[in-house]
Amino acid sequence: MTTVPAKAGTKGMPRAARERQALAAATEEFGRHGYEATTMAAIASRVGVTKPLLHQYFGGKQDLYLACLNPIGDRLLGAVRTAMTEPAAGAPPTPLRVMDALFTALEGQREAWFVLYDATLPPGSDAAHRAAHYRDAIDDLAASGAADLLHTAGSDDPLDADALKYAWRGLCTALVRWWINHPDQSPEAMTRRCARIFAAARHIGLADGDDRP
Template sequence: MTTARASTPRAGTKGVPRADREQQILDAALEEFGRHGHAAASMAEIATRVGVTKPLLYTYFGSKDGLYAACVDHIGPRLLTTMEEAMAASGSGQEGLPHAVLTALFRALEGRRHAWFVLYDRSLRAGSEPWSAARRHREAVDALAATGTAALLRAQGNDDCLDADALKHIWTGTVGALIGWWIAHPELSAEEMSARCARLLAAVRTGV
């Protein structure tokens, strides 16, 4: 005698509400685009990850460019809000600002670490829809970074605008490098990365 197995809706079946299905597609696409970049990413792989057909992706998002732009518009504001909240919470304690922002980013990216690189994809064609979307959010993130690094320098009596601009580029590169290193060490949680960065920042301050 066989027992009937309870049926539960798979991702991409008609039993899944459209909003939930779109979220599943965005999560899978963020991973695929973040890992491989727009040019090398596979729409077929994204569909397979979700359990839907490739034509459904085009029905929902129109094109590969449209899906990429949707991913950028999904993750960009979240990262921006995360940074804004961390900076506001740090208040006047500028020394702790870099660690506060890093910790907030690690927590926001837990489970979707590759998403950061969707904003910084060099394979995007200049002038395309995804390039414009990524540039818009990247400039917003860079503006926040500029505000933070300028505040750090002012706290040390340095108002040199070129120093501030150079430090912003160093900071943005450092964030990307740390997230890349974190991806290579999947066993480390966001909190473990936060603790590690606290030690590294302390070492840098001591050395300086």
């Protein structure tokens, strides 16, 4: 997993490269500590630039957060949309394709998930509204997938679909958090792990008396 070392140093570095380094460090800081606890001073120190220079490049903390969020939101939303398109014959089931797409999109910036799903964003702020835009779009896709999955299983109860949507978000968050704590695990290994977990969950359902094929 790619991380930015403390006080990386940027003397003589082109501005574009310095900005990319600052965004990588900021993404990691926001993802690890949350918006509220992250400071511009801490990010500047990690990158090896002055705080005024960081403000010169990105503006205030909210502007820097948005500069981190937008590519993350676009990447994750695009990954989920692609994974939910009509699969080719023999492709893995949709939930597994979605997990594989998320792990692949997050590799190298695993903390980015928690930039998008940050509970410390100031209510009513531009940051909160923008994050909600991406979360709502991903939730809409999850709701559609949940409804399709439940319909296949014989349920058309909208509350079932709504509950499954929230459970799915919680599962994704828990798995990404576990993945961050196991940096040796590749996206491919995580997808295989999810396949085993999903198979076990289905087996538990069958053990509880569900005899559907």
